[in-house]
Amino acid sequence: MINVVKIALRNLRRYKRRTQLTLALIVTGMVFFLVFSSVTGSFKNAMVGEVTGSFLGHIQIHQRGYIASIDNLPLQLNLQPEQVKIIDQVLDQDGAVAAFSKRVKFGGAFSNYKQTTNIRINGVNPEQEFATCPQLLSRFVEGSADKSSLERGKILVPELLAHGLKIKAGDTAVVVATNENGSVNGKTFVIGGILSSATGPGGRDGYIHIDDARELLRMTDNAVSEIVIRINDFGQLDKVRNRLFSAVASERTQEGKPIFEVHTWEKLSPFSNIAKMIDVMTFFLMLMLVAVVLISIMNVMIMAVYERIREIGTIAAMGTQPRRILALFITEGFIMGALGALLGLIIGLSIIFGLNLLGISYSFGRQEALILQPTISFSQVFVISGLVTFVSVVASLQPAWKASKMEPIEALGHV
Amino acid sequence: MMSLVVARELSKTYKMGDVEVDAVKNANFEIGEGAFVAFVGPSGSGKTTVLNLIGCLDKPTGGGLEVTGFDVTRLDRFQAARFRGTNIGFVFQNFNLIPVLTVAENIEYPLLMVQNRPAKERVTRVNALLEAVGMEDQKAKLPDQLSGGQKQRVAVARALVTNPKLVLADEPTANLDHKTAHSILGLMKKMRREMNTTFIFSTHDPRIMAEAEVLFTLEDGRLITHATEEGGTND
Known part of the structure; x- marks a missing residue:
């Protein structure tokens, strides 16, 4: 040779x-x-x-039908406490899951007492959210990029909204929202920080503490809109998604359809x-x-x-x-x-x-x-x-x- | 003397469109071991075709042909290649040395690429042949650095390196001047004597014909005379 x-x-x-x-x-x-x-x-x-590191996460779990109506942020399609418990157990047992964050998502009105505009808000646990979407911290253009900016009574607002309403960190503002039963409630927040915009859906959302969200929406239980998951190995995305779906697939509606939807980021962002x-x-x-x-x-x-x-x-x-x-x-x-x-x-x-x-x-x-x-x-x-x-x-x-x-x-x- | 090549009613017909051309027609001849044989005749007389048939490069369309005792008309292309590699050496009119190989490598080629001989044996054989053809001092040169006579010496060495029973040389001196041609024929004769190899060559040069010990004359594909050095002639 x-x-x-x-x-x-x-x-x-x-x-x-x-x-x-x-x-x-x-x-x-x-x-x-x-x-x-x-x-x-x-x-x-x-x-x-x-996209995944600042707001979408790698995988999200919702109640069936939530994604189809996500533009309305339907509170009636929130995951109920017993459903959240099932998902908690599955996620706790899966070694591929690095972190997960529960969110209560809703739309409301944001006012600086002079002007009012619409806002989409995520009620989150700061520790869970920063662990699941670590790049959220890098989006801070004002305020301190840590969990103190999301203490109860504080709100993180998107940059475009802050510019439009001429507000800055430390100012106060009011958020008014309608709950699942049609009852309107309002709450005053201190601007904990201003976030730069990110590409895609959720890139211009505001953030408050999850307990504030529940208070504002007069929620009496621990229902959440979505659970966002970060996994250890991004290359295993589809494998982990399928495993998680299989683990919760046994939960069915009365019609025999799966209660949960498990989506990878690709299904949730046009950037895919x-x-x-x-x-x-x-x-x-x-x-x-x-x-x-x-x-x-x-x-x-x-x-x-x-x-x-x-x-x-x-x-x-x-x-x-x-x-x-x-x-x-x-x-x-x-x-x-x-x-x-x-x-x-x-x-x-x-x-x-x-x-x-x-x-x-x-x-x-x-x-x-x-x-x-x-x-x-x-x-x-x-x-x-x-x-x-x-x-x-x-x-x-x-x-x-x-x-x-x-x-x-x-x-x-x-x- | 045992017969190395035996042809009986050997024929080769080529089809050129609708026309059939008899290149060799019912030729009968025998060539003994260690013979120095020439097939002579004018261009188109069938000399090259006879050599190609003996060399298993072509297949007869009629008659029988045995080379070294084998019926070579039955060999397929793979068997024919193996037969040539083992039993036959070739010397071509245009030398046909491989231009990217040196003199020594050209001589070594059949041992290496055809017979897969071990390196030690190859070196010994190549050196012996280089010495025999007087090309030891040129062994590192490429073919385009050699004269025509030197190239043909290398070609003769390459043909003999596997120690074949038969060397076929088609017009080996056609591209050489007269003096060089005689020197190449002298070399072939010398090698024949030393190695007892049968040499069969074709020529239409009368001065070269004189060097042959056995002469077959062809005309329009027919073998018309068979002359030996001793002076015998058979029509």
Whole structure:
């Protein structure tokens, strides 16, 4: 085999310019793919981290039908205390769950005594909420980014609302809400902090303590609107979601339908479509890379076979078995693909490293100064290098097969 | 002397569209072991076809052909390749050296890529052949750094390196000047003497024909005369 490799290498060196051009094509494709997928991957990860880490969490559990009516924040579809207890037990027993937070969500009117506007509010336990959505703390533009800002009697308000009503941390405001029975109640809050907006639903919600929410809504029990879950390993998202759903699936309505809905963040945020688009674009770029490698290697190998017909005839006449001739040409394609993949990796990873060193910042929606941190996983590197090498071998198959099938007498007579 | 090649009513017909061309027609001949044989005749007389048939590069359309005692008409392409690799060496008119391999590597090629011989044996054989053809000092050169005569010396060494029973040389001197051609034929004769290998070559050069010990003359695919060095002629 070493000798086949040696001969293949020398043949590649024989047509230096052609080999260099083909390698350049493969390397360029590899570099584009690596840089693109790492940059878009960085953007996607940042966005997913932002969306899940600041308000959505990784998984949410609601009562059946809640998500379909979520725009109305229906209090009558809250999870009842006995249902919450069941979910508590399931979550406490699952080692994959890092933290979870119970929320009472409602819509109300927010007034600074001069102006009034609508607001969506989450009543939360600060400790649970900050453990489940740790990036909420990074959204503080005013106030102290800790649980003291969400003590009873305090409210965190979204930045746009604060600007509109010209309020700042320490000011007081009134929240008026209608409870499940249609009774209206109001409560005065001190502005504990102002939060920057985040992309997606819930990114412009206000926060109060869950006990204040229950007081305001005159709730007499521990019902909650949703339970937001953070898991330890994001890669296990679907697995954990399915496990949690199975664990609570036995709870059924009288009609025999599951009481609980268990959704991953993807079902709850439109950003998941952008993330999917990024995946689709990356996939198509990979297809283009495959096409570039396939066509360029096939072109080179067809030319190599055509130019070496007499040589093929000579080695066949000397008794070289067809499978060895096949191996010679496939090895040439393999070496070219593997070398292109290696060079592409070196250059691509260097560029990715350089981009990380540069620390380029960018904006997305209302979010500014996001730092571009392109990364690429070992598995992606492995898959793309393997794919390029594999496609190179596949591209060499037809010309190599043709070479191995040549009749020596015809090949020797080729002019 | 035992017969190495036996042809009985050997025929080869090519189809060119609707026309059938008899390249070799009912040829009968025997070639003994260690013979130095030439097939001669004008262009298109069938010399190359006869060599191709003996060399298992082509299959006859009629008659029988035995080489080293095997009926080679029944070999498939894989068996034919194996047979060639074991029993036959080839010398080509255009030398056909592999351009990316050095002189030594070209000679080594059949041992390495065809017969899978161990490295020690390969080195011994290659060095012996390099010395025999007088190319030891050129062994690291690539073919395009050699003259025509040197290339053909390397080709002869490559043909002999596996110690074949038979070497087939199709117009081996056609691309060489007269002096070099004689020197190559001299080398082939010397190797024949040292290794008892049968040499069969084709030529249409009368000056080269004189070097052959056995001469088969072909005309329009028919074997018309068979002459030996001792002066005997059979029509």
